Structures are given as structure tokens and as C-alpha cells.
Amino acid sequence: MATGFFWDERTFWHGGGNYAFTLPVGGLIQPLAAGGLPESPETKRRLVNLMNVTGLMGELDVRTASEASTEALLRVHPQSYLDTFKEMSDNGGGELGLRVPFARGGYELAALSAGLSIAAVEAVLTGDVQNAYALSRPPGHHCLPDYPNGFCLMANIAIAIEAAKAKGLAGRVAVLDWDVHHGNGTEAIFYERDDVLTLSFHQEGNYPLDTGALADRGKGAGEGYNINLPLPAGAGHTAYLHAMDRVAIPAIRDFAPDIIIIASGYDASAVDPLARMIATADTYRQMTHKVKDLAAEVCDGKLVLVHEGGYSEVYVPFCAHAAIEAMSGSAINLADPFGVTFEVRQPGARFDAFLIAEIDRMAEELGL
Template sequence: MSTALFWDERTMWHGGGNYAFTVPLGGLVQPLAAGGLPESPETKRRMKNLMDVTGLTNDLHVTSAEAATHDQLLRVHPQEYLSKFKALSDDQGGEIGHHAPFAKGGYEIAALAAGLTTAAVKAVLKGDHENAYALARPPGHHCEADTPMGFCLMANIAIAIEAAKAIRPDLRVAVLDWDVHHGNGTESLFYNRPDILTISLHQEGNYPLDTGHLADRGTGAGEGANLNLPLPAGTGHTAYLHAIDRVVTPAIEAFNPDLIIVACGFDAAAVDPLARMLATAETFREMTLKIKTLAERLCDGKLVLSHEGGYSEIYVPFCGHATLQALSGSKITAPDPMARALTNRQPGPRFDAFLRGEIDHMAQQLNL
């Protein structure tokens, strides 16, 4: 089994306590599932359930892992932050940063989510598996060193990278973030590092509002090792694939990594409630195939996907199934029940030409 799926039901038990993302609770506002978090366990759990029902999980090596250790967390997050998080978690939960609430026990669940991504990276680097997918929550790509935000409490991918580099200091890693929101946390943690390439494809001005600009290229020794591609609202299937071909592929080729990690959010899908993009399950399948082929060419297929956002309980499972099917090479598919409707909603020829032109213009400004 060349593809591993790192999964643990315990990470589905993360909740937001008595907090809501967009509206206050109380009065006439009925409490919502997961404490009001749009980042619901059901999107991930239903994705796993769909793979179980179709049989795709039989073509994967499904396993869990230990939580990230305190030493591993300290390589990314300062002790002051970890102590404050742990104290609130041991009490009744709360919120430290921005839109990142947690319930009692949230610290241990976040550490487990980071541990699943860390184990996935280590397994691929050791050669135990050609590639891997970490299906866990809470997500991590918005979390900065001492500031959790956007549902993210620990920087899962950064923690995994630093754990790997503690064993192999010369490791070069390319991180591609195709979550619809800017990967500001991952960017901030590696912004001055020449050994980590960070690329974010995101809807311009969605979240966070003040990050993810094309001109943000890194600083000091890391100048040029950060790329942002802020895409216009309405970007659809062909333009996303064009961005992979025109920007992502040449950038990663030039960097020549030992490992590629994808921050895999499915919120660029056309039906997602927190974005305004028009990607489909087929978009994610084809992007995965392109990055898998790139990894095979550059770094012996060493590729890890770590789950991030995606908020449609109905559609995330089909996007995830298409991604894991492409990653593993399995013959088992789950026909997209919304394929026809979403194909009809794709940008027309004139708007699609505009979108591709915008991507070409950004590529030129990035010297690609």
C-alpha cells in the first residue's frame, strides 16, 4: 500500500465550547453543533465514511499516530503560548487568538492533529509509504507562532517540518497551500527561510483580510521563497489548473525540494459557504495528479497532504475522495453527484480567459 491515511476519531471531538464564529450565542440564538464552529467534524468524518462505503480505504494503509511531543511543539510555538493554551484547555476551554475557540481538552486534540501530520511526513521520508494524507482537525495553516486564528490552534505542517529537520537538517520542503484562505501562519513561520518554499493559492481578500499579497516574497535569506497567488472570486476549474501549470510547477521545479507538502483545503469548491470560488471535485483530483507527478519527477514521489479547511458537509467528502483516489492510484471512484450542476456554473469563455490572463500577469511579476 503506497498511500497512508493518518486518521484518529479523537481529533473529530474538537469543539468550540460556548463560542460561535459569526454570531453570539444566547437569547434567541440556538447553540450550534461544534460550539458554533463552521469547522465541523462532519466534513472530515463524512469524507472518511464515504471512503469506507466505496471501499477506497481498503486501498490505503489507515493508521493513527502519537500526539506531537512538547519538544516538537516548542520548535514552532513559544512556551508562553503553549502554557496559556494548556491552562485554558485544562479548565473549560476558551479563546486566545482570533476565531480559534476550543473546548476543554482542546490542547491534547490539537497536539494529536499535529502528531498525525508529523507522523505522515516521517513515514514518507523514511520510505514506509510513497505518499500520505493526514485527515485531522483542528487545521493549522492560519496559526502563527503565538497567535492562533481562523480555527487553527497549532501549526500542524510547520511542526511536522521542524520535527523532520531535527533529524535531517538539510531537508528542503515545498509547501503548497490550495486552501481558499491565505496560509498566513505557514508563511509567517518560514518567511525568512531559504530552505522552505511556501506557495499559497487563495481567494483574494477573503481571510485574513490583510495578508496574502502578491508582493510578499519573503525577507532576508528567505526573499523569493514565498509566493502568493491571490485569485479573483469566481476562479474555476480551468483557471486553477492553469495556476498549477503556470506558477506552482515552475516554482517548485526551480526550488528542487526533497519533499512536497500540500495544505489541502476543499473550501475553493463551488458550494463552500465561506468562499466564492468555483472549483469541483474534479479540480482537486487533477491538481493532486499534477502535484503527484511533479513529486515523482523531483523527489521520488515524496508527497504529504495535510487536511485544512472545507465547510460543505455534503461536498467535502467527494472532493476528498477524488483527492485520495488520485493520490493512491486506486480504481475506486465516487461519482460526483453535483458534477453536472457545477460544470454548468463554471466561468464562461470570456471570464475564464480573463482569469487565465490574470494568472499569467502574476506569473510574470513573480519572474516565472
Template sequence: MATGFFWDEKCFWHAGGNYALTLPLGGYVQPLAAGGLPENPETKRRLKNLMEVSGLTDDLSMRHAAPASWEDMARIHPETYLTAFKDMSDAGGGELGLRTPFAKGGFEIAALSAGLAKQALADVLTGDLDNAYALSRPPGHHCLPDWPNGFCLLNNIAIAIEAARATGLAQRFAVVDWDVHHGNGTEAIFYDRDDVLTISLHQEANYPLDTGALADRGRGPGEGYNINVPLPSGVGHVGYLEAMERITLPALRRFKPDVIIIACGFDAGIFDPIARQLCTAETFRLMTRQVMQAATDLCGGKLVMVHEGGYSEAYVPFCGHAVMEELSGSTHAAPDPMADTVAKRQPNARMNAVFSELIGEMATELGL
């Protein structure tokens, strides 16, 4: 199996702009930043470092990519937005939306992040790779066409999808978003369409507070092609796997996509500082196994993962490593050092039964 891993050092250089004191160092070394937001480079960098130390990168096709072009971005984002973003970036940085700060050069880094997702999808669809992971940063799933929010400046996955469609690589795309926050940007972009299935498993009323309801199913031709799975706080390993089994997988089978794309956030992990779910590294491994089997059954194994959130610098690397082990079939392991601790903190049988009943009710309402 050929598994691609797309990354670029410059993506680690995205900085918090007006939320942090950023000192430029000539453009050849990552700028120094003091303070800032939970979205920082270390979770991503430490994941890649762990894979290098474990030897897992030896089993991957490590790749770079060109930035998304203006034409690529303009298929999703209006020219007025892109121009305002570029002008502010050139002028030293700032903030265009809610919790979306960036420093000088932020536009170019965001374009590079989207380019990693675009190339990962293209290389899987052309058969150059069996599957792929894009270590994109800044993330993308909250970004609407003309309004960035939640650390997201461009919608990486949407840009990748429309680039693939424009070049005739695929026609039907399924996006499964297991980031703990609702994928409101991706939902909004495809809400009226029946050629992109969007599924979001998220903590209810975390971020954003006013989106992600079960009743939001799409509009017009898109009716029924948007699925939200708002989970209460405290859902852990058993509940997430059940939600995948009873809602996500049946929806994928019904839709029959040409490719499955995962908005892969790790903030449903048990140690995340801005969420309240209880997933473990093993949860992410087994969810990856579930979607890999679905991809094998439905679309020739074509599966692409694009990095989104996850803010525990200690735990995200192990969650990501578990995903990459599963995705590539590598035997280079990085055992979860917190496995005993997280096992003790899982919901008890009574709470799992409550969550199971809720998931069953949602599946019934969704007709799955």
C-alpha cells in the first residue's frame, strides 16, 4: 500500500498575529511568537517528529505540494475576500473574522495549506497513491466562503474538492468530519448540493454555538446530503465507534462516493483543553479502520485525510500516529503512554447505554 504524507515546514510558521508578539527572523527560520491561541504549531510538528523517531515515515511517501492557486481558491472564496486577505497579509497581518489571526505572509501559508490538501486528493484520485494524509495548517473546516472563523482562513477540503472536479478526477465526494467542533464552513459551502455528502460528528454546542443541529439536512437539491451528529459531552471510545457504525457508515454506503475525505481533528481526544469528549488514540485508530473498509467497499480504497484541530501537545501526536499506522499498514508503533489512564476515564456501562440510545434515535431520525 502506498500512503502519502503531505507536509511543509512553512505551515508550522503560521502565527497568531495580533494575539501574539511575533518576531520575524528574516524569512528563513520560524518566527518567534510569545502567547497566542490554542491553535499552535506544536501539535502538528510533534506528530511528524514522533513518526520520524518511531520510523513510521520510512513506510510513507513523504511529499510536498505547490500552494493552491488563486484560481483554485476563487472556486470557493469570492475575489473580494481573497483580495482583502492578501492585502492585510502583505501589510503585516491582522484578523478578518472571528478567532482567525495571522501574521505577515499568512495568505501564502494558508494557500500552501490548501495546496497540500489539493495535491493529496489529486494523487489518490489519479492512482499515484492508495491513500494520503495532509498535515494542513492553518485548518479549514470552519471557513465559510467569505468569512473565516475558528482558526480557519481558507476551506482546504472544499478547495481540494473543486480542484479535483475541475480536472475531471471525480464527481461524488463524501466528507466525514470527526473534529470535535462542527464543520460549519464545509457544511455551508455544499449545503445546496447533492454531489457532496457532508457528515459532521461533533460535541453539541461547543463551537460554533449556533450550528450543527441534527435537523440541518441540506437545502433544495442538497436536502438529505448534510448529516450532523451532535454528541453530548462525555462521549468516549465506545460511543464514537457506535456513531460511526450506525450513522456514518450507512450514510456512506447509501451515497456511494468516488472518494472519502476525512476532516481529521484530534480534539475529541480525552486531554484536549477546549473540548469535553473522551476519545483515545485507539478510538482514532479504529475509526480509521472503519472508513478504510468503507473506502475499500465503495470507491476502490480511495481515502484522504486532512488535518484539522486538536490542541493537546502531549496527546495529539499519539492519536495521529495511530491513524498513520492504520492508514499505511506500518508496523512501526508508538504505544499510547497514557493508555491505562484513558481506559480508567471512559464512560461507565450506564452512560454508554445512554449514549447508545441517543445515537439510535438520531440514526432513526436520519433514516439510517
């Protein structure tokens, strides 16, 4: 079966309204490249363009999806939040939370982003495709049930999980978040539950500042089902692959999920403006290979990557292309035009040894 690729041009038209510009946007007025937000549509649009040029798009089962229904949204977000969001969206946009402005129509675009995630997860769980990639925008892993933040307006992955559960398609779900920022929204939604394992790799002390601690393991029935791995700034290729082998793979294997969902942000890359990590396109390629192999072992290959952050318009397309190649089994093997430069910038042997020791220490504290 092919790899599914779920996307919609309309999601690229989400913008920050008049957040940074006096020009009106929304409706049929397409946002400027940045749209007032560091979370630019160009990282995703350039990915689609790159995939078309290399031929990768032609190897995938390309689909779109409908907006998530109100019923689906209400499984995660309260009616009061949805009502306020919709009213502001219909009246020109605004800002509901922290660092998450939107223009007119932002509600429908966020619901479409969630709908892409729902469709990708359902297609994999029903066996319609082997695995899938959801190019969701706006992202979702920072969004709390009633408080959006960090460019995230709806909790895409959580909404997709609850939709699958409502249809009886999945019992246990593992969410691995390798976005460089802590997945605080996903964590909060499932913090007291034992049917969803949430695991986040993130740069320590980046965003949000008050979440993502190693000691935060869940609560009540969820005790032990939340794992945070706060990595020191400067972690690169070797550290990320060691974190996969030492923490993510054994934790997910022990949990034995029905499906693995990756919150796939690319802001741990070497040139991202909102972080200080040194991952490369090959880092994402190899991490995806590892989790694909794990999915084949524990859940019949059921794997979904949902696009989250990543703010380098130049490099995100190559990082995501590498991940999609890996999950689809493509033989394109696109060369990274920045690879040699970023290999030279990788941490030296002494710092890598420190990072590996830190990851091992944290793994022991986590009981892994």
C-alpha cells in the first residue's frame, strides 16, 4: 500500500491577520509570505513544490480532507472555546491566547488542519494506506483544550486520536513529539490517562518556559504515561539518534500501541531561527526509519506523521522531504544541499559524549 499524503492549499492561507501589517487579510485576500507570524506558509508550500519537482509527490496517495466536525472538536475543546473562536473569526480575527493570532476565517482553517490529521489517522487505522503524512497548518501540539498558544489553535493530534477512538479504531496510541518545543498541549490533554503515551523531545528551557520537565510523568491513571526528554541546546544528529534508541523506542515498544503518531516539527534543524539545535535532514530521515521499523514490529506498520513546527523556509522542505522518503520507502534519496555545511557544525566528540551521558542519565531516571 502507498503512503498517504494529506494536504490542502487553503491551510497555507492561514495568517496572523493585522498582527504585524496594516493590510487586511483573510477571506479571499491571501496573506503575505509571513502573514505577521514566524509560522510561515512558505515552509509548507516550498515542501509541496519540492516534492512535485523531485517526483516524490507522484509516489504518494495524495488526498485532502473535510473540516473536522463540531462533534470531533468537542471531544477535546469545550463549546465555550469554540464559540469564542468562531465569533472572533467571523468578525475579522484576533488573538485568543499567547502568540496565536488569526485572520478572518481562521476557525475554518484550523478545523481543516485538524480534519487532515483525522483523515490521515483514520486511513492508516482502517488499512486504506500503510502510513500517512498530514501537512496540517496551523499546527496543534501547544493548544490546550481552552487556551491556544504557540501558533496552535486546535489540538490536531489529540482531536484525531479521539475521533479514532470514537469509531473504535484504536485503543492505545503512542505520540512521539520531536518538535524542538515541548508538546505541552498534547501532554495536558492526556496527562491523566493511560491509553495514550505522550513522549516529547525538546530543547530545555525554550518554549513553553514552564513545562516539559523530566519529572512530569503524568497523574492518576496517567502516572508513567508521559515522558519528557529536555535536551541541552546544541544537541545534534548523534544525540537525537541516541535519544531515539535509548528512550523513544524502548518506551513505545513497552507500551505496545495500536498506532504511532509523530508530532513532526523540523525546528531542531541547524538553521531554525526559533531554536538552538543542530539536527539535519538526515537526522529526520534516520529517526523516521527507526520509528517506521518500530511500527512494523509493534503495530503492523501503522504510523502517521503530523506536521508541526519548523521555521526555516529554506531548510524545512529538505528535512520533511527526507522524512517522507523514509516512511514511503522512496528510492529518490534526495541529496541535502546543506549537508556538508551542517556536518561540519555538528558537536565535537566531547560534547556528544556529554549529551549521550545526559540522555542515559535521564533514561535511568525514567526507568528505561
